[in-house]
Amino acid sequence: MNFLLVSVAISTSAFAQWHPVGDKIKTAWAEKIDPQHVLPEYPRPLMERSEWENLNGLWNYAIQKRGESLPATYNGQILVPFAVESSLSGVGKRLNEDQELWYNRSFNLPAAWKGKRVLLHFGAVDWQTDVWVNGVNVGRHTGGFTPFSFDVTAALTKGANQLLVRVWDPTDKGVQPRGKQVAKPEGIWYTPVSGIWQTVWLEPVPETYxxxxxxxxxxxxxxxxxxxxxxxxxxxxxxxxxxxxxxxxxxxxxxxxxxxxxxxxxxxxxxxxxxxxxxxxxxxxxxxxxxxxxxxxxxxxxAMRKYSTKRDEKGIVRLQLNNQDLFQYGPLDQGWWPDGLYTAPCDEALAYDVKKTKDFGFNMIRKHIKVELARWYTHCDRLGVIVWQDMPSGDRNPECRTAAISTEPSLSVLLSPKRSIAKSGKKLWIVSTPILASVYGCPLMKPGDNSKRRK
Missing domain, CATH: 2.60.40.10 (Immunoglobulins)
Incomplete structure (x- = not known):
């Protein structure tokens, strides 16, 4: 593939041109978004380092037919990390299974990072992602809900570095885990989420880290x-x-x-x-x-805590926290935003949902077939909310029974028993080990029980 590297020249006037698109309902936070400081908070609360660079902001984007080479020109700018279909992206366009979404921007490394290795992190990208730095292919990731990173040290150069990302997302035309996304949303089904939808960032690390x-x-x-x-x-x-x-x-x-x-x-x-x-x-x-x-x-x-079950004197199974019965009650949380879709407009909005759930008297949230940003789980930890975590599903049987494991293996840790996990910086759940983890259309499985998992 021949690469025409097009850098992103982001000027003050470009920032002024960004605005939410469409006539759908907006949250109160939408008008407060500053394109120069989008979701500026550290994205991995369970494993924090002092040095990092946030790459959120305005990038170039292009939508092309699948299989075509690098775009010679771009359609405009998109506000990362909001999905291309969302209002807050500034684009609001749909993709189909025969199209690919391209992103491009440039970045410079701080002088203090000299001599260190550099990791390029993506919080989540839906769905299949290919990444190049300065025309060098640095890696591919398949899966729409889990974080991934590449060591890009060998691809870097002095001065401006060019970052290119290509995404393909067939949504409900494929069997990959996609939760409630469908190409034609109606009823209980929601707008597709394609491309980058969580923070993109750089991090310097030593040789051994x-x-x-x-x-x-x-x-x-x-x-x-x-x-x-x-x-x-x-x-x-x-x-x-x-x-x-x-x-x-x-x-x-x-x-x-x-x-x-x-x-x-x-x-x-x-x-x-x-x-x-x-x-x-x-x-x-x-x-x-x-x-x-x-x-x-x-x-x-x-957190020092223990989740378990125990039969009472009548033989009824009770949920327990720290060896004491605890009745757990809370809403089925979809995790969708009218303006940002999968992505909250800001961290304040992300925490607000959790706080209001607690204010309403609930002690639990069941997160419905979506894996959230790592900071959402940390807000639950800090505010005192237990999480029951659904496995995202493809809603196609019998294909979905194996797709969650075969196309996004890191989702399988949702079924791991009694764990708080920070894998590549993302803890898939940290507040609770669910008593049952479910894949829609598939058998219920107790954590750690592989007997119903298809080989």
């Missing part, structure tokens, strides 16, 4: 276990992971591990448990050391 965290609280054993994954494939004996747990500024406990073993931290007898009435979160600070020298550090948080 932390790639993922998985925290598992055990209140019965008063232990917090943290699995620290790194990019190191060998010499694990030289790598030491250290974790410190804080209550505010006060150090509560700490632990360390080598050889790729989990860090197991003994919690005090008076540890604070998380509940909807008292949603306490411990601050967790992690260090990665090689040969005694710190090479990476990230900030995280953890």
């Amino acid at each position: 932390i790639t993922a965290l998985k925290t598992t609280p055990d209140i019965d054993q008063r232990q917090l276990q943290i699995e620290v994954q790194t990019n190191a494939a060998t010499q694990l004996g030289y790598i030491r992971a250290e974790a410190s747990v804080y209550d505010g500024q006060r150090l509560v406990s700490s632990g360390a591990s080598v050889n790729g073993e989990p860090v197991r931290i003994a919690m005090p007898a008076d540890m604070k448990l998380w509940s909807p009435d008292s949603p306490f979160l411990y601050t967790v600070k992690l260090r990665l050391c090689c040969n005694g020298k710190e090479v990476d550090r990230v900030d995280s948080y953890a």
